Amino acid sequence: MQKAESWLKATLDYSFNDRDLFAQALTHRSANGQSNERLEFLGDAVLDLVVSEIVFRQQPHANEGDLSRLRAALVKDKSLAQLATELGIGEFLVLGSGEKKSGGHSRASILADAVEALFGAVYLDAGFDAAYGVIEKAYGQRLHDLPDPSELRDPKTRLQEFLQARSMELPVYELVQVSGRAHKQTFEVTCIIPKVASVTTGKGSSRRSAEQKSARFMLEVLDGDHND
């Protein structure tokens, strides 16, 4: 525990008043004792609010859809696991023997959950402002290098915006084919735009994902034309 405490002080400049909370945040459900699952539930909400406020303030003109996408990009499991790896929390996790043997210390989902649990534990230990500070420190520069919200929009939305900005007609998505057995079907959709010669085709495990792919390919086609 002392090693973990030194690590926390050095990386996030935080010391727990209640050491039990810290120990619990590091305990995976595969181990004995109180696991970090309840703290993760709370930490998830703490993180959401802190990141919401930061993107809200940093993007004073973004609409709520763009704010949601920015927040989602920052708090998704993949981002959290990356953060956890950089912070190096993995080596302090308490795991059951099975998880330990199968590489649980570096499993993305376990790392992401532990980071959220840590934020939840700090919140209980010292309140919202303390958690805010720890989250800001953990994310560091990431919170200031926000991506352009438009890049996070899905391809169909981006295609629509591209066309509207140029007063072009909107695309039509046609389901061309469904193949495969129930629950393992493949959908094939074409994206057709009046007055655009190219037709693009997307395949996916749902109609929606096939449409998005066809829109992405169409954006690439139009972008190519545009750059010529």
Added chain:
Amino acid sequence: MQKAESWLKATLDYSFNDRDLFAQALTHRSANGQSNERLEFLGDAVLDLVVSEIVFRQQPHANEGDLSRLRAALVKDKSLAQLATELGIGEFLVLGSGEKKSGGHSRASILADAVEALFGAVYLDAGFDAAYGVIEKAYGQRLHDLPDPSELRDPKTRLQEFLQARSMELPVYELVQVSGRAHKQTFEVTCIIPKVASVTTGKGSSRRSAEQKSARFMLEVLDGDHND
């Protein structure tokens, strides 16, 4: 604005430092001026954290699944709209003329959004603790009369728990029939439990919902036996 301020003071014991924030919280996107959509984005996260902490503290033994279900029940649009109606925020909303004519002042989604925006505005105006207090006051007794988390579990989960508690075999769900055209299909599923004479059937627009219904009917059958 003065009437709205008196209402806020009387119902939630809050006065804004920054009146513009309050005005914005009350402004629907159908009206001119800055709408409450960004504040709603923030308020949604504030509400989530406050409710998370309250259910976390009130249910010290609930697992994170039950905590999530309790939170979801409290923050869902339907609950928020009910809250908004009781508080009487509707008459202070600023709507565009179309929305006004079509009864926007009492539309559930508009009311729910406005309440969230109000929580977000208080958070920006005076910080987390102030928002916590306002949310606690708005929810009132609801936060103390939490439902039994097990009641919020879905029927399939409850049926499984019921059977496991009695060391009975688990149910099998069989898809009996799919009828209707694509996108408007009806699924029919039976729930079969070895050694239970009754078989129940559920119908729904998805396989999942048909399964849940068949499980719910089976619970009713078993509960009837049980009470005999």
